[in-house]
Amino acid sequence: MEFLDRYESLVDDHEAFVAACSEPLPTVVRVNTIRASVERTLLALDDAGIGYERRGWNDRVLELDVEKPGRTWPYYHGWLHGQEEVSSLPAAVLDPGERERVWDACAAPGGKATQLSALMEDTGTVVANDQNLGRLSALRHNAERLGVTNLAVTCADARNYSLSPFPFEAFDRTLVDAPCSCEGTIRKNRDVAEEWSLGHVESVAGIQKGVLRRAVQATREGGTVVYSTCTFAPEENEAVLDHVLSAESCAVVPFETELAHDPGVREWRGAEYDPSVEHARRFYPHRNDTGGFFCAKLEVGP
Amino acid sequence: MSDDRDGGGRDGDRENVGERFGRLPATADERAVPGRATREEVLAYFEERFGIPRGSFDGHTFWEKGAGKLWAYAGEADSGIEVEALGITLLRTRQEHWKPTTSAALRFGGAATENVIDLGESEADAFVRGHDQRIEWDGDWGYLIAAHQLAGEREPLGVGLYLHGELRSVVPKGRQWD
Ligand SMILES: C[S@@+](CC[C@H](N)C(=O)[O-])C[C@H]1O[C@@H](n2cnc3c(N)ncnc32)[C@H](O)[C@@H]1O
Numbered sequence: 001m002e003f004l005d006r007y008e009s010l011v012d013d014h015e016a017f018v019a020a021c022s023e024p025l026p027t028v029v030r031v032n033t034i035r036a037s038v039e040r041t042l043l044a045l046d047d048a049g050i051g052y053e054r055r056g057w058n059d060r061v062l063e064l065d066v067e068k069p070g071r072t073w074p075y076y077h078g079w080l081h082g083q084e085e086v087s088s089l090p091a092a093v094l095d096p097g098e099r100e101r102v103w104d105a106c107a108a109p110g111g112k113a114t115q116l117s118a119l120m121e122d123t124g125t126v127v128a129n130d131q132n133l134g135r136l137s138a139l140r141h142n143a144e145r146l147g148v149t150n151l152a153v154t155c156a157d158a159r160n161y162s163l164s165p166f167p168f169e170a171f172d173r174t175l176v177d178a179p180c181s182c183e184g185t186i187r188k189n190r191d192v193a194e195e196w197s198l199g200h201v202e203s204v205a206g207i208q209k210g211v212l213r214r215a216v217q218a219t220r221e222g223g224t225v226v227y228s229t230c231t232f233a234p235e236e237n238e239a240v241l242d243h244v245l246s247a248e249s250c251a252v253v254p255f256e257t258e259l260a261h262d263p264g265v266r267e268w269r270g271a272e273y274d275p276s277v278e279h280a281r282r283f284y285p286h287r288n289d290t291g292g293f294f295c296a297k298l299e300v301g302p
Numbered sequence: 303m304s305d306d307r308d309g310g311g312r313d314g315d316r317e318n319v320g321e322r323f324g325r326l327p328a329t330a331d332e333r334a335v336p337g338r339a340t341r342e343e344v345l346a347y348f349e350e351r352f353g354i355p356r357g358s359f360d361g362h363t364f365w366e367k368g369a370g371k372l373w374a375y376a377g378e379a380d381s382g383i384e385v386e387a388l389g390i391t392l393l394r395t396r397q398e399h400w401k402p403t404t405s406a407a408l409r410f411g412g413a414a415t416e417n418v419i420d421l422g423e424s425e426a427d428a429f430v431r432g433h434d435q436r437i438e439w440d441g442d443w444g445y446l447i448a449a450h451q452l453a454g455e456r457e458p459l460g461v462g463l464y465l466h467g468e469l470r471s472v473v474p475k476g477r478q479w480d
Contacts, residue, residue, distance in 0.1 A: 035408070036453075043453040071479060073452055076430060076459075078408060101378070123361065125377030136386060141476055144390050147409035149362060150376040153387035167380050 003183065003196045007232050010265060011284055020286035025187045029069050029080045030088055030115060031060040032146045034122045036079040044074045057258035060118075061088050078146045083111045084188075086259065086283050086290035090175055090228040091115040093255050093297055099124040100172040105158040105215050108135030110142040112177055117148040127171070129154045129161065159210035161218060170220040178208045180229040180236050184292025187285060201233050208240045209247075216248040216300055225250065225298040230291055232282070234268035237294040241280060242273040249301035252276040260287040264296065323373065323388050325381035326364040338366055339395040347393070347400055352447060353415035362389070370396030374406070401445055404460040404473055411447045411458035418447045419462065419469065426450035429459055432478040434470045 004018055011017045031041045038059055045052050050072060051065035063085075066072065074080045091112045096102045098121050107113040108130035116126050128143075128151050130136050136155055143151050154165065158176075163169065181201050186192045208229070215225050229236055241252055241264070252264075252274070264280030266273050280296035326341045327333045333340060341364050348354040362374040365388050375389030390409060394401040402411075411418075419439055421429055428435050429448050439446075441464075448462040448469065460477075463470040471478075 040453045040455075047453060076477075076479070077452065077457060122376055125379075140387055143387070144403075144405040145477060147390060147405060149374055149389040149409070151387070151389065152375070152377055152379060152383075152385050154385050165379075165383050165385055167378055 001186065001193050003193060004186075004232075010232070010234075010262075010282075013286065016286040017284055020284075020289070021186050021292075023187060023285075025084060025291060026289065027064045027067060027069060028055075028083065028085045029062050029064055029075075030083040030111075031062065032079055032081055032114065033060060033118050035077060035147050036074070041074050041079045044079065045072075048072055048074070055085060058088055058092060061085055081111060081114065081142065081146060083115070084291050086288065086293040087111060087230070088115060089257065089259065089283075089293065090177060090226045090295050091119060093257070093295060094173050094175050094224060094226040096120050096124070096126075096173050101168055101170075102126045103171040103174040103215070103218060104128045105161065105174060105176045105211055106130055106178055107153075108132060108139040110139035112175060113139065113151060114142055114146050114148045116175065117150050120150065122148060122150050124150055125152060125166075126150055127152050127154060127166065129156055129158055131155065131157050159207070159214050161214050163218060170223070171218055172220060172223050174215040174219045174223070174225045176208075176212050176215045176225065176227045178204075178211055178227065178229050178236070178240075180204055180208070180231040181233060182230055183232045184230040184283075184285070184294075187291055201235050205235045205240060208236055209243045212240055212244045213248055216244060216250045216298065219300045221300055221302050223300045225300060226295065227298065228293065228295045230293055232284075232292055232294070234265050234271075234273075237282075237296075238264050238266070238268065238273045238277040238280065239271065241277045241296055241298075244298075245274045245276070250298045251301060252279045253297050253299050254279040255281070255297045257281060259283060259290075321367070321384055323365040323367045323379065323381070323383050323385065325379075326366060326372070335366075337369075337396055339364075339372065339393075344372065344393060348402075348410070351445075352411065352417055354410060354413045358410055358413050364392065365389075366395075370394055374409075399444055401472075402447075402461055404477060407447050407458045407461050411449070412456075414447050414458065417442055417445075418449050418456070418458070419464070420456065421448055421450045421459065423450070426459055427479075429462065429469070429471045430473055430477075430479050432471050432473055432475070434468055436467055437469045438467075439464055439469070
């Protein structure tokens with residue numbers, strides 16, 4: 001886990017940060033309100049003798065006292081979906097409304113896309129795209145199980161995405177939950193440490209810039225784009241925002257969240273970023289007992 | 303691609319092209335693709351077989367991709383659209399006995415009043431493991447919606463095929479418990 005030492009200057013309690021990164025994650029699920037209300041889901045959990053703890057910042061997020069929620073009735077019925085707590089944040093920040101047109105540019109396996117659908121009461125259109133067909137089959141499986149009917153699924157490179165299949169010219173909102181070096185998933189996947197390299201960070205940053213630029217272009221003026229990663233590297237976070245701010249018409253705007261967070265960083269290893277990247281939020285594992293995460297909200301300009 | 307679609311010579315409407323989604327015609331009068339089910343027939347099927355009110359599908363359009371595989375979709379699209387998926391799979395047609403999907407049973411089957419077989423806890427458990435079981439049932443044979451009690455209400459588990467005193471589970475492998 002030496003790669004974490006890279007971030008010593010960013011995190012105020014480096015020891016607690018590293019310690020949290022070596023702890024397993026709690027079992028957290030999201031209630032799929034397309035299939036059942038939170039109330040009815042809690043009743044089903046009570047009946048099954050499964051203990052839960054609710055999360056104050058999001059009434060649909062629950063921590064369960066079982067390791068494998070997949071073998072419970074509420075899960076079978078599509079009332080629950082396993083989704084790490086902090087990864088429920090970006091869809092909530094995007095905050096789509098009923099009947100809107102929403103693009104999830106990197107959607108597989110679909111945790112956030114199906115959450116967007118639920119926030120829209122399964123109305124409107126969520127275009128769930130991913131470049132990887134194998135991962136899309138996992139997304140399809142989840143959509144069927146969760147009974148999500150407003151998803152249109154496409155398989156394309158988001159960097160030059162074409163809306164030509166659809167009878168509209170732009171999206172109201174877009175989520176870019178980008179491919180990344182996944183440093184923040186170290187709590188569930190130890191391999192991250194062995195696979196980490198600066199070369200990978202730099203090459204994936206190139207993809208992230210391309211996808212986020214296309215997302216801004218494909219979203220209508222006044223629309224919203226949310227950019228998220230599960231990684232700490234500023235090269236993949238603030239640097240990507242900085243690049244897109246200078247290349248496209250958009251602004252990074254603040255957003256509220258009850259989860260404890262740090263602001264985006266304005267400089268890193270000699271590079272200086274646009275001051276507005278401070279409105280982005282960094283989520284470190286020791287703050288909320290979650291995975292590591294980064295989330296920014298952008299407003300699309302003329 | 304978009305020329306085909308916007309032109310009027312819309313492929314998805316003329317023949318049943320495998321990778322395109324063709325929207326179901328409202329009624330037989332509007333049918334352009336031979337053998338394609340109509341929206342009216344689908345609504346009538348769910349109403350007659352399961353007592354599911356037609357209004358349950360008000361927010362959804364119906365689509366065919368491949369021969370006989372129907373989908374239910376709530377979003378925007380034009381007929382002939384080429385995508386990987388639209389909404390969820392609903393019903394298998396173009397065969398003697400139409401077969402609703404497990405997803406359809408779970409998503410829309412809560413409103414069913416007929417041909418619903420209520421299972422006890424151990425039967426429900428066996429059903430989602432994909433086991434066939436001998437069960438008494440004096441209703442129609444054929445595809446039934448299997449249900450059990452969850453949080454104080456009847457909740458559909460999926461589709462079963464009832465024949466000769468036996469309920470066969472058709473829960474797809476990927477959704478079964480093992
Ligand atoms: C962090 S994962 C997305 C997780 C997903 N949002 C969820 O909540 O389940 C990133 C995804 O981006 C996809 N991807 C990578 N490069 C891409 C590209 N150029 N265009 C579209 N998708 C891409 C990967 O296949 C991967 O599934």
